Amino acid sequence: MEVNFDKYPDGLVPAIVQDNNTLKVLMMGYMNKEALQKTLDGGKVTFYSRSKKRLWTKGEESGNFLELKAIAVDCDQDTLLVKVHPLGPVCHTGTDTCWAEENREENFLNHLEEIVEQRRSASPDESYVASLFKKGINKIAQKVGEEAVEVVIEAKDDNEELFLNESADLLFHYLVLLNAKGYRLKDVSRILQKRHSG
Numbered sequence: 263m264e265v266n267f268d269k270y271p272d273g274l275v276p277a278i279v280q281d282n283n284t285l286k287v288l289m290m291g292y293m294n295k296e297a298l299q300k301t302l303d304g305g306k307v308t309f310y311s312r313s314k315k316r317l318w319t320k321g322e323e324s325g326n327f328l329e330l331k332a333i334a335v336d337c338d339q340d341t342l343l344v345k346v347h348p349l350g351p352v353c354h355t356g357t358d359t360c361w362a363e364e365n366r367e368e369n370f371l372n373h374l375e376e377i378v379e380q381r382r383s384a385s386p387d388e389s390y391v392a393s394l395f396k397k398g399i400n401k402i403a404q405k406v407g408e409e410a411v412e413v414v415i416e417a418k419d420d421n422e423e424l425f426l427n428e429s430a431d432l433l434f435h436y437l438v439l440l441n442a443k444g445y446r447l448k449d450v451s452r453i454l455q456k457r458h459s460g
Contacts, residue, residue, distance in 0.1 A: 282332065402438055
């Protein structure tokens with residue numbers, strides 16, 4: 263990744279921070295070479311603070327760190343797009359973004375994926391999702407199979423409520439299976455889009 267830090271006299275380039283999952287723009291800061299290197303080395307987004315005149319890791323006081331997921335440089339090599347997983351509100355005012363926007367997916371299924379991810383590390387005694395992960399991939403896959411059979415059975419009858427509830431169960435457990443395999447709905451959606459355009 264080539265970044266033109268010499269383009270501006272202060273050696274700083276804008277760094278636009280975007281949530282890796284929701285794609286919401288969270289904030290904008292500035293990075294110099296040292297801030298970029300520290301971000302890449304430590305996995306927590308670090309800026310150069312123009313007011314503090316030093317490197318500043320976002321969350322160093324609040325604990326609301328920005329976990330690095332990816333960095334891209336623009337076509338002019340003078341602006342960075344930093345994709346992150348925020349560990350709490352991003353703005354110092356306590357809001358999700360510096361524009362006071364709520365940082366969530368517009369699609370509830372994407373929000374549900376985030377809940378599955380969060381509950382994965384919870385106590386299996388307190389979370390059904392965590393208990394599934396503890397049992398392993400075979401049990402999760404088996405659960406998807408069981409729910410698929412239930413959907414087929416209910417599809418043959420005329421009970422709309424039972425059919426939709428079993429469909430919801432299938433979709434939920436499929437999200438758990440995707441997560442267990444290290445994928446998300448967007449990965450499946452990408453394949454469907456490719457097939458559609460092909």
